[in-house]
Amino acid sequence: MSVDLGINRRILLFPLPYQGHINPMLELASLLHLRGFSITIFHTQFNSIDSTKHPSYDFISIIDGTTSNHFDVNDIPSQIIALNTNCEEPFHDSLRKFLSENQGVACLVADLHWYKMHAVAKRLGVASLVLRTGSAASLRWFTAFSVLQEKVYHHLQELKKDELVTELPPYRVKDLIFIDKSRLGDIATLVAQDVEAAQNSSGIIMNTFTAIESDEIQKLHQELSVPIFAIGPLHKFTSQFQSSLLPQDRSCLDWLDKQAPGSVLYVSFGSLASLNYEEFVETAWGLANSRQTFLWVVRPGLVCGTENVSMPDGFDGEVRGRGVVVAWAPQLEVLAHDAIGGFWTHNGWNSTLEGIWEGVPMICRPFFADQMGNARYVTHVWKVGIELEGKLERRIIEKTVRSLMKEKEGYEIRERMRVLRKNASECTKADGSSHLAINKLVHHILSL
Secondary structure, three states: OOOOOOOEEEEEEEOOOOHHHHHHHHHHHHHHOOOOOEEEEEEEEEOOOOOOOOOOOEEEEOOOOOOOOOOOOHHHHHHHHHHHHHHHHHHHHHHHHHHHHOEEEEEEEEOOOOOOOOHHHHOOOOEEEEEEOOHHHHHHHHHHHHHHHOOOOHHHOOOOOOOOOOOOOOOOHHHOOOHHHHHHHHHHHHHHHHHHHHHHOOEEOOOOOOOHHHHHHHHHHHHHOOOOOEEEOHHOOOOOOOOOOOOOOOOOHHHHHHOOOEEEEEOOOOOOOOOOOOHHHHHHHHHOOOEEEEEEEEOOOOOOOOOOOOOOHHHHHHOOEEEEEEEEOOOHHHHHHHHHHEEEEEOOOHHHHHHHOOOOOOOEOOOOOOHHHHHHHHHHHOOOEEEOOOOOHHHHHHHHHHHHHHOOHHHHHHHHHHHHHHHHHHHOOOOOHHHHHHHHHHHHHHOO
């Protein structure tokens, strides 16, 4: 339902140019547009958004100084810092020009990691709100970072990995965002700038909901002392499908239509995670030997050092009729399909939310950043998944797949997931916490 804005109020949005950050921002754009706001989206040339797929919005391209879309996932912090440095002046010039030519700008909503853009908006007299695309728990890692550093937790990630982090339960040391010692300076800089941007903002918009993170949301409010709007899961408040940086193979949906309800394991490690070739081979044969029907996303670049990798000899014949491999899938539709009975995931926050919303129990194999913490919540707090730890070996993979899909452990997880899904759906009803938070967010924006 839209609100009477009186005048045409416009919201400016600036997503960080990674798939897991672009989608929630575009979903927020759709939600706010449905509430009556006009939308202008700033975007970088790096991982540029295809504006033709979003004709209802205006787009402004920002020169970012990057030369390619290829990068090392271990070097993302330094890349984010470089993007901030490179985009600060072009964004300042574009925003100043936009403000001189347009009236009725309500605010800027920028990704948390665009800390310099929040500062630019403040200098130009524009209120800014932060969109945090990860969990509330992971943002609490940011606010606790200096204390964690004093306790040298990040230097103990190999020595005391199973030790509980008493300042940040239920995380264990190994659930903290892993820090390469050579990049500690960049991490510290990024975290400090992000926390400062959040504290100086007019509010934090979070893609989470009280059914799964009520305590974490409340603690963040106390720690940051700014309004927090937990309005997730964002993809349930928009009629649009997600924007994809990779072409989707929709033929897998026709194949799923032919499978029995709850019989298919969906396997996807997101847009950034990668395996070495040995891990890839073990994953392939673990899936094959499980005798489980599966849909596996093997995107370009999934295997380190190559854009496209061939399946191991004999694999195609072994899984013919019960296993399908695609380069990229329409994940929201896949997870919502009746045939899906399990989700082997990297536990990126978007994938974790989507799996919970659709009530799909998980096999958790986190790779980097906040994924380890997300997996910890899935397996030990909500107890709706099994973590696949240690070295990837086909025998362990086979056993884990069967446990989730066929055995008592999987049945018990499925029952807990049904309860969690029901609680999640309550948040999105007209009197639910997420729906009410959206109303508060709209009124907050109009008061700025």
